Amino acid sequence: MKKIINHTDDILQEMLRGFCYENDELVYKLDSAEVIVTKSEHDDRVSLISGGGSGHEPAHAGFVGDGMLTAAVCGEIFTSPTPDQILEAITSVKNDKGVLLIVKNYSGDIMNFEMAQELAADEGIDVEMVVVNDDIAVEDSTYTTGRRGVAGTVFVHKILGYYAAQGMDLKSLKVMGDKLVKDIKTIGVALDAATVPAVGKKGFELNDQEIEFGVGIHGEPGYHRTAMKPSHELAQEMVQKLKKEFTWSPGDTYGILVNGLGATPYMEQYIFMNDVRSLLEQEGLNIEFKKSGNLMTSLDMEGISLTMIRFNNREWISALKSDVNTAAWR
């Protein structure tokens, strides 16, 4: 394992220090906890908090800033933040508008965010929670009951961030978030596993010719291990899988996110994007938003995911295209 790190115990602290140094005009870290908070004015709106285990950079701290998240709570690598940490995040950004938690569907995260929500309620803070479960690969998984939350979470940050900035109230944001989550679906493929630094070896083994569809962002098993394929065949498998879930018709309007899982060069993301484009054109879909990049990674995993969002509400397109001021959404 060659990684640009120091002691494995110090990864989280050092990473947050580097991140906050770079982005000191946008964010700051709470002294008391691994919580990254926006420097932009946010008293006029509901606060949005997300987070979870680290190892998915730039998620979630990279999405803190005007128009997206108010704060991100950063757990140790692939480990949920504690209820105390989450409560610190909540109390640090609370105002009279309330707080919305956006949580990826992992049992540890759900438990801890819910506990923090209860503790906050005890302090009289109004907190709601939206659970993202966009990964259509499998039902139930190593750390999940139901479906996992993955790259589609970034769309939830962006769209709810837009509505919060527009002044939408907490209850309405919760309703909107629950609706939104139903229209966002993701499927991924791993070419090679990630290495958790403290473990020192890959989370699973794929040989030189193998890939695995549906692997989770913590290396959870996928649904199909097979021989490596050209990009257009990867795209075909993934678009077919999404089609089965969405049951779309020609003329329907969607958006897409091609997400690199950590070690996938942009060149490959652009090529894959082109293959997805071609397939969705054949399907007759109307694609009104598209984006690529490393937004929800899994350490140094090689691979890619494809997220699609059904624009049941055309305002979501404007929401995705609206300007924000964050480190990672451009």
Place this chain on the structure above:
Amino acid sequence: MKKIINHTDDILQEMLRGFCYENDELVYKLDSAEVIVTKSEHDDRVSLISGGGSGHEPAHAGFVGDGMLTAAVCGEIFTSPTPDQILEAITSVKNDKGVLLIVKNYSGDIMNFEMAQELAADEGIDVEMVVVNDDIAVEDSTYTTGRRGVAGTVFVHKILGYYAAQGMDLKSLKVMGDKLVKDIKTIGVALDAATVPAVGKKGFELNDQEIEFGVGIHGEPGYHRTAMKPSHELAQEMVQKLKKEFTWSPGDTYGILVNGLGATPYMEQYIFMNDVRSLLEQEGLNIEFKKSGNLMTSLDMEGISLTMIRFNNREWISALKSDVNTAAWR
């Protein structure tokens, strides 16, 4: 080799198609050549063109847009674009203000961009050229006489893009560019080599414990192969090397770019950024701009580079911080 590609002959075309599809509000591709052109109005200013071999994504196409490059010429992987291609770029963006070429110092690029400059002159187009040679690792190299041009080129795009937008004329931009290049220096370290798709194997071999300082962005040899070290020791070697070149004093004002070489996760970039921060604080430098990201990559190379810019001119700070509208500079 597992890469998300189709036929190796089609990489450049498919990648550009994917890139332009994603960024169709910002850029378009010339029908006749592998040239990416901004959609923003640019008749009021000198046109800036950069380019070179592909494999360095998002460079250079990702920096095309309002406030940075007017066009990027994209050669095959690690291969200079031809004079004809470059001439097409020049004629596609020419106006009465002239054209400035920003070229990384590789013999093939210099030859072809110079030839295109002469062809354009024959057509009565006023063209100047700035050569970037920021890589302090070695003098002369596999494809270079003198020093190589690497990640610091992105600072040149950004700062000259700012001045061009301010209305600076061609001669002054050339003078400013030549001055700027002297104040930008970069050093890199490779943890693992890149694989050129058409070759199918790594460009050089490093074992599980080895790294190499000063490797070029086409896998050109560096200056020192050694055992893997913690991030803070990598940073120390690189900062020392830069210090020797700049001979700075406490209180001097600089900017930094931590650049991932293709397969380096953001987590590691943030940790390295933190180590650089700490060392430069010890040096007493005043760091007024900092940025990380994958801006000038080498396919799937694992590794990182550190670029520093000496702010002899404080306007360069505002230039780097100014808003632009491109795919890759946020």
